[in-house]
Amino acid sequence: MSVASEITRLNGAKADIIQAITDKGVTVPSSAKLDDMALLIASITGGGGSVGGITTKMIDSEVGIKIVDENGYIGASITNYFPHAGNTYYNNFAIVLEGVDFSQEGLGQVRFITPGTSDIGGRTYRTVNIGGVTWLAENLDFKFxxxxxGPSGSPSSPSAWYYNNDEATYGIDGTRKCGLLYNWHAVKHLNDNRSTLCPGWHVPTTSEWDALATAVGGTSTAGTKLKASGVSWASSWGGTDDYGFAAFPAGHRDSxxxxxxxxxxxxxxxxxxxxxxAANRDFSTxxxxxxNSNSKSNGYSVRLVKDS
Incomplete structure (x- = not known):
């Protein structure tokens, strides 16, 4: 396959690739053209075999956009293309080329992150497996x-709020996708009745949160690695979302x-x-x-963990 014909075919797939990258919160220049990506073209044409298609996947703990084969072997890295908001570069994205073999290139192999989905309370949530444990990859938004x-005051009964009591903006389907903020009484009620309210899932213990931090390299850097990236309205958030957990800066309700x-x-x-x-875990900038340990009347976000 000639370089010219490969450029033509790649540009036919451009919309899907650009959309996949945009969905991950990456700013794509309006002038971006795949035929400008010399490394990509060289990798494909040097890959030894015909190319059947292109997919995009998240990858674990890599710097730069990687061009890989279906087994994750790297054919090339692109570190200065598709700039991320804030003038940093997106660090866990792969363009996967079907039908090529980069195993002999000697550039290493990436590990793919494969997000899943699960239905809880009539809503489908993204999930992600980290360290052998499956977590929700979105904040819970379940009116169980x-x-x-939305009650006023600081109730000592199971209660939850949307930020500013504005579901249209801050609900998981809203423009800022924060989900509900639950007090701990609601968390306990959900967990005590999980066999009927969220079968197969439970509220994580402190030990499970700590194991999550250990799985991504320790608490000192877990914030950066687990926080959502590309949150345009929270420019100082600073997450790289290396594992797809997407901890979201939903704020909280206090007093x-x-x-x-x-x-x-x-x-x-x-x-x-x-x-x-009660105990909580938090991420800041x-x-x-x-x-931390805070008042049970506070409204915080909730993630669930799949039963082992």
Whole structure:
């Protein structure tokens, strides 16, 4: 296959590739042309065999867009194309070429992240497996039986809120996709009744959150690696989303006020410490994942873990 004919075929697939990259929050220049990507063309034409198609996949802990074969062997890296907002570069994306073999190139092999989906409470959520454990990759937005949505004050009964009580903007289907903020009483009610409310899933314990941090290299850098990337309205968020977990800066509710949207992601654990406090894990604009204990009346985000 000639370079010219390969350029023609690639440009036919351009829309799908550009859309896949855009969906990951990467800014694509309007002038972007696949035939400008000399490394890509060289990799394909030097791959030894015909190319059947192109797909796009997330990859684990790699720097730069990688051009890989179906087994993850690297044919080329592109580190200065498709610039990410904030003048950094997207770091976990692969263009997968079917029908080529880069195993002899000696450039290494990537590990693919394969997001899944699961239905909870009539809604389909993205999921991701990290360290052998399957987590929701989106914040829970489930108005389950027994939870009161949007009450005033700081109730000591199961309750949840949308940020600013605005579901259209801050619901998981809204423009900012934050999901509900639950108090810990709602978390306990959900977990106690999980066999009927969310069968096969549970609220993670402190130990499960800590194991998640360990699986991605430790708490000191887990924030950066687990936080969502490309959050255009939270420019200082600083996530690279290396594993597809996409911790989202949904803010929280504290003493009746909604605060820290765009700069904090607070998640409840299933672990209560006292009659008034429970354990949570949070991410701010720094690199770490933090451990705290806060009032059970606060409204925080929730992620679920699949039963083993």
């Amino acid at each position: 039986s027994g939870v009161n949505i 009746g006020s909604f605060i820290d949207l765009g700069s904090y992601a607070n998640f409840w654990t299933a672990t209560g410490y006292s009659s008034s406090n 720094g690199a770490s994942m933090n451990s």
